[in-house]
Every structure is written in structure tokens, then in C-alpha cells.
Amino acid sequence: LSCRNPLQSLLSSMKHACQILTKDPEGGAARVPFQTFSFLYSYLARIDGEIPEEKTEAFLHGIKEYADQQNGMVLLRNF
Numbered sequence: 001l002s003c004r005n006p007l008q009s010l011l012s013s014m015k016h017a018c019q020i021l022t023k024d025p026e027g028g029a030a031r032v033p034f035q036t037f038s039f040l041y042s043y044l045a046r047i048d049g050e051i052p053e054e055k056t057e058a059f060l061h062g063i064k065e066y067a068d069q070q071n072g073m074v075l076l077r078n079f
Contacts, residue, residue, distance in 0.1 A: 006050040011079055013044055018076055029075045034067035037074040 015030075017040055022030040038060050045056045059079075066078040 006048050007055075010041070010044055010048060010051065014041055014079065015076055018074070029077070031070070031073040031075050034064055034072050034074050037063065037067075 014037070018030040018032050018037070021032050021036060022028070024031055041060060041063075042056060045051045045053075063074055063078055067074050070078075
């Protein structure tokens, strides 16, 4: 029985990735293009193996709605 929450672990990884990949100054919004975010999130979710594909797709659909209103960019506060 695992005590870790795979979704929280994945989101934490995504926050770090966004902070590393952003062109925003340190302490900024840590924006990344949706395409980059989507690729990384899907890849990490597949590797984890505990997050159903339907949940991954639903999460990315919601994030895309934010990105569409933000010039195609995902911000840390979106997730």
C-alpha cells in the first residue's frame, strides 16, 4: 500500500519543471507554452503509471482553457 499521492507528486514535478523551463524572471509567473506543459505532463503521467489516461486528458483539457486565455501559456497558478 503506497502512501504517496501520484497526482500531487506529478503536480509538484510540473511546478519544478515550469520554474526551470520558463523565460520569466525568478519569482515570476513561471509561464510555459501549453504544448510543452502538455508533453511533459503526459510523459510523466505515463511513466508514473498510477494516473488513468482519462484523468490526464481531463486535467489537460482544463489547463488548455486557461492557456487559451493567456496567449497559449500555462502559469503555475493554473494548477
